[in-house]
Each structure stands twice: as structure tokens, then as C-alpha cells.
Amino acid sequence: MDKQTLSFQAEVKQLLYLVAHSLYSNKEIFLRELISNASDACDKLRFEALNDNSVYEDQPNLEVRVGFDSNAKTITISDNGIGLSADEAIANLGTIAKSGTREFMDRLSGDQKKDAQLIGQFGVGFYSGFIVADRITVESRRAGLKPEDGVRWSSEGTGDFQVETITRDKRGTDVILHLRDSDAEFLSSWKLKSIISRYSDHISLPILMRKEEWNQEKGEYVQKDEWETVNQAAALWTRAKSELTEEQYHDFYKQLSYDTEPPLAYTHNRVEGRSEYTQLLFIPAKAPFDLWNRDKRGGVKLYVKRVFIMEDAEALMPVYLRFVRGVIDSADLPLNVSRELLQESRDVKAIREGSTKRVLAMLEDLAENQKDRYDAFWKEFGAVLKEGVGEDHANRERLAKLLRFASTHADEGVSFADYVSRMKEGQEAIYYITADTLAAARNSPQLEIFRKKGIEVLLLADRVDEWMLSHLNEFDGKPLQSVAKGAVDLGKLQDEEEKKKAEETASAIKPLLDRLKEALKDKAKDVRVTTRLVDSPACLVSEEGDMSGHLARLLKQAGQSAPDSKPVLEINAEHALVKRLDGSERFDDLAHILFDQALLAEGGQLDDPSAYVRRVNTLLAG
Ligand SMILES: Nc1ncnc2c1ncn2[C@@H]1O[C@H](COP(=O)(O)OP(=O)(O)OP(=O)(O)O)[C@@H](O)[C@H]1O
Numbered sequence: 001m002d003k004q005t006l007s008f009q010a011e012v013k014q015l016l017y018l019v020a021h022s023l024y025s026n027k028e029i030f031l032r033e034l035i036s037n038a039s040d041a042c043d044k045l046r047f048e049a050l051n052d053n054s055v056y057e058d059q060p061n062l063e064v065r066v067g068f069d070s071n072a073k074t075i076t077i078s079d080n081g082i083g084l085s086a087d088e089a090i091a092n093l094g095t096i097a098k099s100g101t102r103e104f105m106d107r108l109s110g111d112q113k114k115d116a117q118l119i120g121q122f123g124v125g126f127y128s129g130f131i132v133a134d135r136i137t138v139e140s141r142r143a144g145l146k147p148e149d150g151v152r153w154s155s156e157g158t159g160d161f162q163v164e165t166i167t168r169d170k171r172g173t174d175v176i177l178h179l180r181d182s183d184a185e186f187l188s189s190w191k192l193k194s195i196i197s198r199y200s201d202h203i204s205l206p207i208l209m210r211k212e213e214w215n216q217e218k219g220e221y222v223q224k225d226e227w228e229t230v231n232q233a234a235a236l237w238t239r240a241k242s243e244l245t246e247e248q249y250h251d252f253y254k255q256l257s258y259d260t261e262p263p264l265a266y267t268h269n270r271v272e273g274r275s276e277y278t279q280l281l282f283i284p285a286k287a288p289f290d291l292w293n294r295d296k297r298g299g300v301k302l303y304v305k306r307v308f309i310m311e312d313a314e315a316l317m318p319v320y321l322r323f324v325r326g327v328i329d330s331a332d333l334p335l336n337v338s339r340e341l342l343q344e345s346r347d348v349k350a351i352r353e354g355s356t357k358r359v360l361a362m363l364e365d366l367a368e369n370q371k372d373r374y375d376a377f378w379k380e381f382g383a384v385l386k387e388g389v390g391e392d393h394a395n396r397e398r399l400a401k402l403l404r405f406a407s408t409h410a411d412e413g414v415s416f417a418d419y420v421s422r423m424k425e426g427q428e429a430i431y432y433i434t435a436d437t438l439a440a441a442r443n444s445p446q447l448e449i450f451r452k453k454g455i456e457v458l459l460l461a462d463r464v465d466e467w468m469l470s471h472l473n474e475f476d477g478k479p480l481q482s483v484a485k486g487a488v489d490l491g492k493l494q495d496e497e498e499k500k501k502a503e504e505t506a507s508a509i510k511p512l513l514d515r516l517k518e519a520l521k522d523k524a525k526d527v528r529v530t531t532r533l534v535d536s537p538a539c540l541v542s543e544e545g546d547m548s549g550h551l552a553r554l555l556k557q558a559g560q561s562a563p564d565s566k567p568v569l570e571i572n573a574e575h576a577l578v579k580r581l582d583g584s585e586r587f588d589d590l591a592h593i594l595f596d597q598a599l600l601a602e603g604g605q606l607d608d609p610s611a612y613v614r615r616v617n618t619l620l621a622g
Pocket residue numbers: 033037038040041079081082083084092093122123124125126127173
């Protein structure tokens with residue numbers, strides 16, 4: 001192929017601009033990224049060699065070399081991994097194939113500091129070379145191709161790149177960075193070594209650099225022809241816990257996750273028994289930008305006897321723990337395990353169960369011993385963990401203990417156990433209310449009687465709450481009871497006198513109730529007197545077996561159909577507005593206003609808002 005000039009995909013141009021403008025404060029990451037690509041390329045070769053040993057050619061020892069040339073002002077990162085064909089160079093070094101890219105681009109805020117963090121999380125990979133280089137040349141040959149099928153790719157990291165065919169004896173890739181004058185500081189053996197030991201120590205391949213020797217005449221260090229290994233070259237998770245410092249774990253985590261902050265917690269274990277594996281799992285301190293993408297793969301990497309196999313979060317971790325990062329290295333699985341096999345393997349199932357338990361234990365430990373950290377965890381990931389209540393039946397009780405809520409007694413951090421310890425004498429159920437927002441929940445008229453009696457009510461406003469509650473009926477033998485469903489029965493908390501009074505009122509205003517029922521027959525399933533209200537005139541509740549108004553709204557928002565079950569209107573017979581109803585000439589208008597206001601108060605939308613406005617205006621004018 002003759003030399004061709006091709007244009008970068010629009011998103012790459014955008015990314016390149018950001019790389020040059022946002023990452024200057026943390027320049028050294030370019031080396032981490034390029035070494036990690038080199039190591040991935042070796043992993044890929046090793047994986048391919050499982051089926052076809054000839055791809056090793058005469059070089060079975062995989063390695064990465066980092067060299068520099070002070071005169072030419074270049075740094076070269078070389079690997080003898082899988083390499084790139086010309087087509088692959090065009091496809092992989094001119095576009096961004098990752099599915100999260102669009103989402104990532106949408107998230108950019110224009111604020112350099114924030115964006116730099118986001119880019120860090122996303123991982124700019126190859127393009128990070130342009131942080132320090134004003135030209136990058138890549139020379140490569142794919143394993144298995146002939147020497148004359150090599151490729152040279154070159155770009156200044158602006159709008160376009162050039163590709164041409166070259167002859168290259170060695171398989172694998174050289175990435176040559178032509179440094180900017182301002183970044184000449186990286187042309188130092190000491191500097192490069194210190195970056196490698198900081199970021200790439202755990203890379204399980206040897207990373208080699210030339211030895212240096214002090215030259216008396218020149219008064220400086222000169223490079224020798226001999227190469228030496230400058231990293232530990234032992235996968236961190238294979239080392240004994242006692243050998244490792246917290247800092248090493250943190251550095252490893254940062255490398256793995258692109259996070260700039262240390263993890264909140266981690267666990268490192270060698271599991272023996274029916275299934276033998278090592279797990280090193282981290283809980284990040286901050287949620288990644290794509291936390292809500294349930295289809296995201298990755299998070300936990302699977303190795304088999306130190307050979308990287310794949311990232312497949314779902315096979316190794318339940319979806320509700322998708323925020324967990326780490327490595328699982330199995331001693332039992334076959335090296336050529338496929339994704340399909342992975343889904344069915346009993347060993348993988350055992351690994352998944354064991355790892356889930358480990359993560360839950362880590363969370364329990366935080367909740368028990370480091371409350372502040374657990375609260376921080378909950379703010380970031382609580383809503384995701386709630387999915388587990390519905391998804392992971394085996395661990396439902398453990399998960400229920402980890403849940404935290406806002407309540408009428410505390411703004412946040414209330415566990416079921418806290419709630420139960422504060423239950424009133426004679427209280428049988430755990431009460432909760434769901435709404436679109438915490439403010440709507442907290443101000444709901446349905447809470448009035450509970451406030452008056454000092455009974456705590458949990459306030460739930462996450463989208464996942466209704467779904468979670470449909471899988472959780474009780475805690476510690478105490479039923480969970482919505483305050484917006486069914487008639488209020490406070491059981492022993494309501495004294496006989498109150499109950500009797502309510503019954504008497506109900507029979508006294510039966511004619512009024514009948515008229516209301518008739519007037520609102522299209523909107524309300526029933527109209528009854530309530531004991532749950534103190535200050536408000538009316539509220540809506542759903543019948544015990546019906547779907548709550550809140551859930552029906554959520555389903556509709558999500559584009560699903562919800563059964564059209566009408567709510568029950570409950571009225572407060574003591575309220576002035578209700579008293580005015582009787583004998584009013586505008587009975588019909590008042591009845592509809594009463595219903596519509598109750599719907600608005602619980603965060604619902606009116607079917608016919610203009611009718612409501614007309615009615616209110618008529619009353620105001622009259
Ligand atoms: N040294 C290399 N040898 C072979 N292929 C490479 C090498 N470096 C990069 N590539 C190819 O270029 C692609 C793009 O690299 P880039 O670093 O931008 O993204 P990535 O490696 O897929 O993602 P990330 O860096 O976030 O893990 C890689 O997926 C790989 O196919």
C-alpha cells in the first residue's frame with residue numbers, strides 16, 4: 001500500500017483536543033497507557049497461541065521495552081505482542097470503538113478539571129501519547145503476517161494520519177513518540193523508571209530498559225547495549241498479602257480502574273476448596289459515569305493462571321454489584337474458555353457466589369466499623385445495591401440489613417435495624433411511603449397521623465424502590481406496610497375511642513360520602529372517611545392489592561403500560577373544606593377540586609388541568 005492520508009473520526013478529533021488541553025497536569029499517564037496497550041497486545045498473542053502455537057514464531061518470550069533517544073527526542077515503547085495489520089491500524093488508531101464513548105462525550109462539561117477526571121476514568125489509551133508528543137509513529141506487524149506486510153502509521157494528532165506498508169522483520173509494535181521540546185524532561189532513565197514502577201509494576205510481563213553506566217569522561221550516564229527488567233513483573237494479586245502495602249493496592253486499583261481516588265475498600269483472598277481461585281476486589285469511592293448502564297461489561301477481569309481471558313462482569317459478579325472492580329484468577333478453568341462456557345460453568349458459578357459473599361462481607365464490615373465510609377458508599381451506590389434485593393434471593397436478608405433510608409426521624413442513614421429499635425410499643429409494622437422526590441414523600445398528607453403519633457415512616461424516592469419493595473415483604477418478622485395503601489390500621493397504636501369516633505363520623509356523613517362517590521365515579525374507586533389526615537382535607541390511597549399511584553406513574557414514564565386502577569379518595573371529616581361541602585351550591589366543583597388537589601399533593605398529574613383551573617377560578621370569583 002502506498003502512503004495514504006486519512007482523516008480521524010470526528011470523535012477522535014474531539015478527544016485529541018481534550019487530551020492536549022485537559023491532561024497536562026498529569027502528563028506521565030501516557031506511559032502507563034502505552035505500556036498497558038503493549039501488555040494487552042501480548043495477552044492477545046498468548047490467547048491466540050492457545051489455538052495456534054506458530055504465532056510465537058521464534059520469539060516465545062513476551063516483553064515490553066521502553067527506550068529513549070535524547071538526541072532525536074524520542075521515546076519508543078515496543079512489544080512483541082499480536083501487532084497490527086494495516087487495516088487494523090486504520091480501524092483501531094483512527095476511531096474509538098468503545099461503546100461508552102458517546103455517553104462519555106455527552107458528559108463532558110467544559111470544566112477542565114472535571115473533564116480531566118472523567119477522561120481519567122474513561123481511559124484515553126493510545127491517544128494519551130499526544131499529551132507529550134507532537135508526532136507519533138507506530139510501526140507494526142501482525143503475528144502470522146509476512147515481513148512485507150508491516151505497517152507504518154503516523155500522525156501529528158490533529159486532523160489526519162498517514163499509513164503505508166513497510167517491511168518489518170519482527171512481529172509486534174513500536175510506538176515512537178516525538179516529544180515536544182517542553183516535555184524533554186521525560187528523556188531520562190530515572191524519570192521513566194520511576195513512572196514505570198509507580199504505574200506498571202504489576203504488569204505481569206517484564207518491562208525492559210537499557211542499563212546505564214556512569215561515564216567519567218563525559219560526566220554523565222550513558223546507555224549500554226544491555227537491557228534490564230525494571231518492573232516487579234509479578235501480577236500483584238499473586239503475591240502474598242503480607243508482602244504488599246496499602247499504597248501498592250491503591251496504585252494497582254488506580255491503574256485498573258482509571259480512578260484518581262483510592263478505593264473505599266478492598267479484599268484480597270486466595271480461595272481453596274472445591275474451586276481454587278484468587279480474588280482481589282475493590283469498591284470504588286466514586287461512582288463511574290456509566291454506573292447506570294446495566295449492560296456494561298468489565299469491572300472484574302478474569303484471568304486463568306495469570307493469563308488474561310476476558311472482562312465479563314455478568315459472569316463473575318451479579319449486575320447489582322457492577323461497581324466492583326478487580327481481578328479474579330482461576331486455577332481450574334480451561335484457558336480456552338469461551339464466553340458461552342463461562343456462563344454455564346459450575347466453577348464460574350462458585351466463583352461468582354464466593355465473590356458476591358466477599359463483597360457483601362466487605363460492605364457489612366464498613367457498615368459496622370466505619371459508618372462514615374459506609375454512608376459515603378451508600379450515597380454513591382445505594383440505589384444500585386437495592387437492585388440486589390430483587391435479583392439475589394439467596395442474599396436478600398443480608399442485603400436488607402445493608403439498606404439505608406431517609407425517614408421522618410432522620411434525614412438519611414436509617415437502617416431497618418435502627419427503625420425497629422425505635423418502634424413504638426404495640427407497633428407491628430414497618431411503615432414507609434414512596435414518592436417521586438424525598439420532599440414530596442416528607443410532605444405527603446398521608447404522614448399526618450403518623451407524625452401526630454410520633455411513629456417513624458421511611459421515605460423512599462429512588463426509582464428502584466417500588467420494584468425493590470415488591471420483593472421485600474418483611475424485615476425481622478415485621479411486615480413492611482405502605483402508608484398509602486389500604487385503610488390505615490395502626491393496630492394497637494390506635495385506641496378504641498379513636499376507632500369508635502371514626503366509625504360514628506363515617507355513619508354520620510354517609511350521605512355526603514354517597515354524593516361524593518356519585519360525583520367522582522369516573523375518578524375514584526371509593527370515597528371514605530379517614531383517620532390518617534390531620535391538617536389536609538383529603539388524600540388518595542390505593543387498595544391493598546392495587547398498584548400504587550407512584551409505581552403506575554413510573555411505569556408510564558418508562559413507556560410501559562400500567563393497569564388503570566382508580567384510587568380511593570379518603571377525606572378528613574374534620575376539615576373546614578369538607579364541612580363546607582355539605583349544602584354547598586357548588587358541590588360538584590368542590591368535589592372535583594378536592595380530588596384533583598389530593599392527586600397534585602402526591603405528585604400526580606391532572607388529566608384535565610384546564611378543567612381544574614376553571615373550577616378554582618369559578619370559586620375564587622364567586
Ligand atoms: N501496542 C499495541 N499492539 C497492538 N494493538 C494495539 C497496540 N496499541 C493499541 N492497539 C490497538 O488500538 C486499539 C485502541 O487502543 P486504545 O488504547 O486507544 O484503546 P483500548 O486499548 O481499546 O482501550 P483502553 O486503553 O481504554 O483499555 C486497541 O484496542 C488495540 O486494538
